[in-house]
Amino acid sequence: MKNERPIRVMLVDDHAVVRSGLTAFLLAFPDLEPAGEAGSGEEALAKVEQLRPDVILMDLVMPGMDGAEATARIRERHPHIQVIVLTSFPEEELVQKALEAGAIGYLLKNVSAQELADAIRKAHAGKPTLAPEAAQALIHATRARHQPGHDLTEREREVLRLMVKGYNNRQIAEELTVSRSTVKFHVSNILSKLGVSSRTEAVAVAIQNKLLDTSRS
Amino acid sequence: MDLFPSRNREWMALVETVHLHHQAALARLSHLALVDPNLRLLIHRAVALVQETLQTASCQLLERQPQEGGFLLGAESPTTSLEGQPLPPTETPLAAFTQDRAEPVTVVDRQAESRFPRPARLADRQVVSSLSVPIPGEDEPWGVLQVHETSLRLFSEDDVNFLLAVANLLAVARQRIQGEQALQASEARFRTLMETAPTAILMVDRQGRIVGANQRAEELFGTPRRELLGRPLNWLLPPELRDSHAAHMDAFFQSPRSRPMGQDLELVAQRQDGTRFPVEVGLSQMTVQGETLAIAFITDITARKQAAQALQQQAAELEKRVEERTQEIERRRQAAEGLREILAVLNSNRPLDEILSRILAQAERLIRVDAAAIYRLDREGGPLRLQVALGMDRTFVHHLTVPLGWGAVGRAIQERQPVIIPDNSALFAEIVTQTNPDAHPHLRDFLVRHAIRYRSVLSVPIITRNGVYGGLSLYQEHPRHFSQEAVALVTSLADHAALAIENARLREQAELSAAAAERSRLARDLHDAVTQTLFSTSIIAEVLPLLWERNPDEGRRRLRELQELTRGALAEMRTLLLELRPSALIEAHLPDLLRQLAEAITGRARVPISVTVDGEGQLPSEVRIALYRIAQEALNNVARHANASQAWVHLRYFPLGRPGQPEKAARVELVIQDNGSGFEPSQDRPGHLGLKIMRERAQDIDAVLSLASRPGEGTRITVRWPGYPGRISSTHTDEKGQVQDEK
Known part of the structure; x- marks a missing residue:
């Protein structure tokens, strides 16, 4: 144990049970120290000045001001205070929002005590920690945004593959043993999802972006 | 009047001679008169x-002229040359007088006559004495018979009687001759008729x-009269009717009676060419x-009969159409009513099988069949x-299955x-022999017992x-050709059934999605509570x-x-299970519920x-549930907002012990209190619907909810349920008193 003062950690969560458990957790590590707690975003803003934490464990979904907004406000006023979001929700949109608000970590409430302690220490040193689920959601979102045709269904990919092979609708219908009107329906969906107006364009986009290869791999 | 002065023997002899x-003369005349x-x-x-017999100068017969008056x-x-001529009244005063008197009138001397004036012509002839008698007629006198004498003469009683006898004979003869003439005229008229x-x-x-026939009879039977006369009447009838007709004829002659046309028998007559025609016969x-003769009046009623038949046919047809139309209207009315009832049932929230049963019942009623099934x-x-089935034998209705394509319903669906x-x-027979019992045991059963x-x-x-x-099937025990109308009606009922089925599906989906929403709310709660814990x-x-x-x-x-946390989590789980x-x-028992809630x-x-x-006490389930919900809401508020370090839940039963109430009946009081931050009750607390919900729940069971809170002094919620609904007002008052005492 180094001769440094412990990291002061503030807890913000609307669930008393969580605050209580996390306090016990902080008491177990000599380099961590409970700085105080708040049951809402508003309360956290009011207390942060007085409690002067190094790191805040912030719940996201709370009645009134939510965790993302509280994080943004705190980081605005106290850029030296690091905020780790600790929540039950791994949704991509929330992760995005929290990181944009200035959180340095995004952890889920299935995290182990050891991992949580490490995350707090890394945050205090200015290093980010993301829960694997949050990282995955983030990566998926990023890739999806830049990859046309990411939202194609398996069936549409099959149809697109045959389109690339130069099949017309009748041939595609025969190949997949579906009706021609079904094929037409798929093709128009493919065009709209790829944001193109013709079959030729669709085939070009598919080849350029290696849509069919990636889907196979 | 005695005009004879003496009656001696000679005179008597003379009189006798005159008499004879x-x-x-009378004998001769009466023969002629007859x-x-x-x-x-x-x-x-x-x-x-008369002139000759009475030896008078003249004898006249003056006929009364009814129209012109006077005499002829x-x-x-x-x-004389005047015969057949009318005479002026001045010439016939005696006749007129006689007719008026209606008895013999004797004039002895015209010169001395004062009863009536002297006629000119008779004066010329120098008539002195006259005898005049009236000649009777049928209704009125016919005329007058007179004899005149140019010398004075006293007419004897015999003369008077003789003249009267002649007058009467003439009257009789005239009546006879006129009667004969009238009869001849009548016969002539009858014949013409x-x-x-x-x-x-x-x-x-x-x-x-046949002894007589008229012209129309000749025409009607197409046979000249000479051929008809002497023939038996049977000759004009079809052979098969002849015997019975002969019997009728005999019966008629036994007791002859008239039978007017119209109310009589209709017969069939036959012409010699064999053609037959209906006749009406009056007798x-x-x-x-x-000799008694039967007279038959025969009318050819072919045309009338045809007209009557046509009319009858028309009437029958019309009646039939009216009947059909009435039935149709009735059927339509029933159908409309049936469909309306079905629509009403469709709009209700009844179970699908019940709705389908109702539809079947309508089908059974409207189409009149013995059984129906869906x-x-x-x-x-x-x-x-x-x-569902109606009117079917239950023993084989259950688990009955029909392979697709089999039977009417299987084919209808295919x-x-x-x-x-x-x-x-x-x-x-064909189907039963074709049925493979291994493949379709139920079908075989169905066919054997059902078909x-x-x-x-x-x-x-x-x-x-x-x-x-x-499919929807209607069954009839007897062979029946279902009408197009029946088919249309059943099709419409099947459409209604389809509607009911779609409704049921939608309802099921709605219930499923409601259940799903409830489950997802529970999942959120589970997440919020248990996961955090x-x-x-x-x-x-x-x-x-x-x-x-x-x-x-x-x-x-x-x-x-x-x-504590693990026990709380367990309690939370049990609470959630209760919601599911x-x-x-x-x-559940209310105290148990409250303890579980508190642990959670x-x-x-x-x-x-x-x-x-x-x-302790027994409460109606709706009261227990309402109290539980209120406690749940109140404790949630404590957990979320109160910032309390301690909370209390206090439940008290007050046994009622009243007659007529269940043994453990009680009124009850529930208090939930905390030592938290409290609030100002008069102030609006936006977003805090909890209190409103609690009040509504209390109202639902006729309980009173009161709230006491002040900033910094915690919150107390009290719910008092006064006992069973329908309580007596005095009890209510009593109870209030008790409540106040407790305070």
């Missing part, structure tokens, strides 16, 4: 005879022979010279399973159109938006060894917390909650 003379057909001649002979000189002896009558007339004698009878296609390709089997007896019973079937498919659902528990459990090492007291404290199974909530909140909110229960 008179009698001879046989002479010529009245004029008879009159002439009579006046001549009918005859005179000796003959007969001949020109529009009705055929036949006269038939007792032997059944009458007449006796001629002692079959469901469980999956594509069959088989069909009986869903072909997607109505199938009618008017009579299955022919089909039946024998129901000979005719009408099946229509039930098609919903999702495709074929099944479990996270906290796992963190504490993980750091507990480290913590214990650093600070044993803190470690012991946290171990206790760990226990509302029946469990209905059955204690774990979750880290606020100790004590639960105390005084007394």
Whole structure:
């Protein structure tokens, strides 16, 4: 144990049970120290000045001001205070929002005590920690945004593959043993999802972006 | 009047001679009067005879002229040129007088006559004495018979009687001759009538022979009269009617009576060419010279009969159409009513099978069949399973399945159109022999027991938006050709059934999605509560060894917390289970529920909650549930907002012990209190719907909810339920008193 003062950690969560458990957790590590707690975003803003934490464990979904907004406000006023979001929700949109608000970590409430302690220490040193689920959601979102045709269904990919092979609708219908009107329906969906107006364009986009290869791999 | 002065023997002899003379003349005249057909001649002979017999200068017969008045000189002896001429009244004063008196008038001397004036002409002839008698007629006197004498003469009583006798004889003769003339005229008229009558007339004698026929009869039977006369009447009848007609004829002659036309028998007559025609026969009878003749009036009623038949046919047709129309209207009315009832049922929230049963009942009623059933296609390709049935034998209705394509309903579904089997007896044998008992044991059973019973079937498919659902079948024990109207009606009923089925599906989906929404709300609650608790528990459990090492007291404290948390999580789970199974909530004991709730909140909110229960009692389930919900809401508020370090739940039962109430009936009071931050009750607390919900729940069970709170002094919620609904007002007052006492 180094001769440094412990990291002061503030807890913000609307669930008393969580605050209580996390306090016990902080008491177990000599380099961590409970700085105080708040049951809402508003309360956290009011207390942060007085409690002067190094790191805040912030719940996201709370009645009134939510965790993302509280994080943004705190980081605005106290850029030296690091905020780790600790929540039950791994949704991509929330992760995005929290990181944009200035959180340095995004952890889920299935995290182990050891991992949580490490995350707090890394945050205090200015290093980010993301829960694997949050990282995955983030990566998926990023890739999806830049990859046309990411939202194609398996069936549409099959149809697109045959389109690339130069099949017309009748041939595609025969190949997949579906009706021609079904094929037409798929093709128009493919065009709209790829944001193109013709079959030729669709085939070009598919080849350029290696849509069919990636889907196979 | 005695004009004879003496009656001696000679005189008497003379009188006797005159008398005989008179009698001879009368005898001659009376013979003429009986046989002479010529009245004029008879009159002439009579006046001549009188003049001759009475030895008078002249004899006159003056006939009264009814229209012109006065008299006409009918005859005179000796003959004069005035015969047949009317006489001026001045010439006939005696006649007029005689007629007025209506008795013989004797004039002895015209010169001395004062009863009437003297006629000019008679004066010329120098008439001195006259005798005048009236001649009677039928209704009025015919005229006057007079004799005149140019010398004075006293007419004897014999003369008077003689003249009266002649006058009477003439009157009788005239009556006879006039009667004969009238009879002749009458006969002539009768003959004309007969001949020109529009009705055929036949006269038939007792032997059944035709003795008379009119022209119309000739025309009607197409036979000249000469051929008709003498023939038996039977000759004009069809051979098969002849015997019975002969019997009728005999009966008629036994007791002849008239039978007017119209109310009589209609017969068939036959012409010689064999053609037959309907006739109406009226009968009458007449006796001629002692022989009874039957008179038959025969009318050809071919045209009338045809018209009547046509009319009858028209009437029958009209009646039939009216009847049909009435039935149709009635059927339509019933159909409309039936459909309206079905629509009403469709709009209700009744179970599908009940709605389908109602539809079947309407079908049974409207189409009048013996049984009806709805079959469901469980999956594509069959088989069909009986869903609901009416009027069928229960022993085989259950588990009855029909392979697709079999039977009327199987075919109706496969072909997607109505199938009618008017009579299955022919089909039946064929199908049974074809049925493979291994493959379709139920079908065989169905056919053996069902098809024998129901000979005719009408099946229509039930098609919903999702495709074929099944079929509706109507069964009749007798062969029947279902009308197009029946088929249309059943099709419409099947459409209604389809609608009911779609409705049921939608309702099911709505219920499913409501259940799904409820489950997702529970999942959120589970997440919010249990997951948080479990996270906290796992963190504490993980750091507990480290913590214990650093600070044993803190470690012991946290171990206790760990226990509370796990118990809280368990209570939370049980609470959630109650939400998933509302029946469990209905059955649960209220104190148990409150303790479980308190444990869950204690774990979750880290606020100790004590639960105390005084007394015991039995409450209606809706009251228990309402109180539980209020406690739940109140404790949630404590956990979320109160910032309390302690909370209390206090439940008290006050036994009612009233007669007529259940044994453990009680009124009850529930208090939930905390020592938290409190609030100003008069202020609006936006977003805090909890209080409003609690009040509504209290109102639902007729309980009173009161709230006491002040900033910094915690909150107390009290709910008082006054006992069973329908309580007596005095009890209510009493109870209020008690409540006040407690305070």
